Amino acid sequence: MITTYSLQQQLQKLSTKHVFFKTPTKTIVGTACSAVNIPACHSLASVNERMMKALHAADDDQAVIVGAIPFDITKQPALQLASHPQIEANEAYEEERAAKAQFDATRVTSYPSRTKFEAMVDASVKQIKQGSMTKVVLARTLEIEAPSVPHRELLHYLATHNDKGYTYSIPLANNETLLGASPELLIKREGNRITANPIAGSRKRTYVEAVDAASAAELMQSAKDLHEHRIVVEMVKQALGPHVKNLHVPASPSILYTDSMIHLSTVVTAEVGEEALSSLELANLLHPTPAVCGQPREAAFSAIQKIEPFDRGYFAGIVGYMDAAGNGEWVVTIRCGKIHATGLTLYAGAGIVETSVPAEEACETGAKFQTMLNAMPEEVTTKGEF
Numbered sequence: 001m002i003t004t005y006s007l008q009q010q011l012q013k014l015s016t017k018h019v020f021f022k023t024p025t026k027t028i029v030g031t032a033c034s035a036v037n038i039p040a041c042h043s044l045a046s047v048n049e050r051m052m053k054a055l056h057a058a059d060d061d062q063a064v065i066v067g068a069i070p071f072d073i074t075k076q077p078a079l080q081l082a083s084h085p086q087i088e089a090n091e092a093y094e095e096e097r098a099a100k101a102q103f104d105a106t107r108v109t110s111y112p113s114r115t116k117f118e119a120m121v122d123a124s125v126k127q128i129k130q131g132s133m134t135k136v137v138l139a140r141t142l143e144i145e146a147p148s149v150p151h152r153e154l155l156h157y158l159a160t161h162n163d164k165g166y167t168y169s170i171p172l173a174n175n176e177t178l179l180g181a182s183p184e185l186l187i188k189r190e191g192n193r194i195t196a197n198p199i200a201g202s203r204k205r206t207y208v209e210a211v212d213a214a215s216a217a218e219l220m221q222s223a224k225d226l227h228e229h230r231i232v233v234e235m236v237k238q239a240l241g242p243h244v245k246n247l248h249v250p251a252s253p254s255i256l257y258t259d260s261m262i263h264l265s266t267v268v269t270a271e272v273g274e275e276a277l278s279s280l281e282l283a284n285l286l287h288p289t290p291a292v293c294g295q296p297r298e299a300a301f302s303a304i305q306k307i308e309p310f311d312r313g314y315f316a317g318i319v320g321y322m323d324a325a326g327n328g329e330w331v332v333t334i335r336c337g338k339i340h341a342t343g344l345t346l347y348a349g350a351g352i353v354e355t356s357v358p359a360e361e362a363c364e365t366g367a368k369f370q371t372m373l374n375a376m377p378e379e380v381t382t383k384g385e386f
C-alpha cells in the first residue's frame with residue numbers, strides 16, 4: 001500500500017529558504033539544506049567539479065545538490081546541499097489541484113513595454129536578415145507590485161497544475177526566491193540513460209478543443225515554427241553526439257501541451273558514453289541552447305546583452321539537481337518569476353527568426369506569462385496592460 005501525503009502538508013514545512021523541485025515522477029523537498037558556496041565560475045565544468053567535491057564530502061550518500069544556475073554562467077549559482085532530502089515518488093501525493101493563491105497586486109507593468117518589445121523584435125529580424133545569426137530569443141518581464149506574495153500558495157498551485165512539467169522554488173541571495181514551472185528538460189541522466197527534450201515553436205492554449213486542435217495542426221505545418229524548432233534540435237544533436245552512445249533523435253517533432261501553451265517538442269534519448277559525463281557536464285554541452293539564446297550562440301548572446309534592457313539573472317538559466325554519482329535532471333529556467341521585496345517579476349521570451357512578426361511574438365510572450373498568472377487572482381491581470 002502506498003502511503004499518501006498531502007502536498008499541501010509537505011509545503012507547510014517549506015519556506016522560501018528551502019529548495020523544492022518536482023519532476024513528472026518525483027518530488028524533492030529540501031527542508032534540511034545548507035547553501036553550497038560555489039562562487040561565480042567561468043564554466044559549468046568547474047561548477048560541476050565543486051559540486052562533486054561538496055557531494056563527496058557530505059556525510060550522506062543520499063545527498064543531492066539542488067539549485068539554479070544563471071543564464072550567464074559566469075554569474076553566481078544559487079545551490080543548496082540537501083542532506084537526507086525528502087524525495088517522494090509522486091504517487092505518494094494526493095492528486096487534488098490547488099486553488100489560485102490570493103493576494104493583492106497594486107500595479108502590473110511590462111518591462112520593456114509591449115511597443116518597445118515589438119521594436120526589439122523588428123530590429124532583430126533586420127539583423128537576422130543581414131546574416132549574422134539565424135535565431136535569437138528575446139524576452140520581456142512583467143513587474144507585479146504587491147505588498148506581500150504568498151510563496152507557498154503559488155508553489156502549491158504550480159505543482160498541482162503542471163504535473164507533466166518541472167516545478168521549482170529556489171532561494172536566492174537578498175531574500176529573493178525563484179519560482180516556476182518549466183516544460184523543458186535540458187538533460188536528465190539516470191544511470192546510463194540520457195534524455196533531453198528540446199522545445200521551441202509555440203501557440204497559446206485556449207482549452208477550446210477545436211481551437212487547440214487547429215493550433216496544434218498548424219504548428220506541425222508551420223515552416224516558421226518548424227525552422228525555429230529544428231535549430232534547437234540540431235544544436236542538441238551536434239553537441240551531444242560526440243559524447244554519448246546510441247543517440248536517437250526523432251525525424252519530426254510532436255506536440256506538447258502545457259497548462260497554458262502548445263509546443264513543438266522532440267524527445268532525444270542516448271546512453272552515457274566512454275567519458276561517463278555527469279548530468280551537469282552534459283548540461284554544460286548544451287546550455288544555453290537556441291531555445292533561450294539563439295544561433296550561433298555567441299552572436300545571439302551578445303545581441304541579447306545589447307538589446308534587452310534588463311538582467312535575465314536566473315531566467316533562461318538551468319535549474320535542477322545532481323547526486324554524487326552524477327545522476328540528475330536539469331531543466332531550462334522558463335515560465336518563472338522572482339519574488340522580491342516589492343513583489344514579483346515574471347519573465348517570458350520568444351524565439352525570433354527571419355519570418356517573425358513583432359506583434360505575434362509579443363502575444364506569445366504574453367501567453368507564456370500565463371503559466372505564472374494562472375496561479376494568481378484574476379484581478380492581477382486587470383492591474384496593467386501587457
Ligand SMILES: C=C(O[C@H]1C=CC=C(C(=O)O)[C@@H]1O)C(=O)O
Pocket residue numbers: 137139184199200201202263290291292334335347348349350351368
Ligand atoms: C524562452 C521561452 O520559451 C522557449 C521554450 C519553448 C518555446 C519557445 C518558443 O517557441 O519561442 C522558447 O524557445 C520562455 O518561455 O520564456
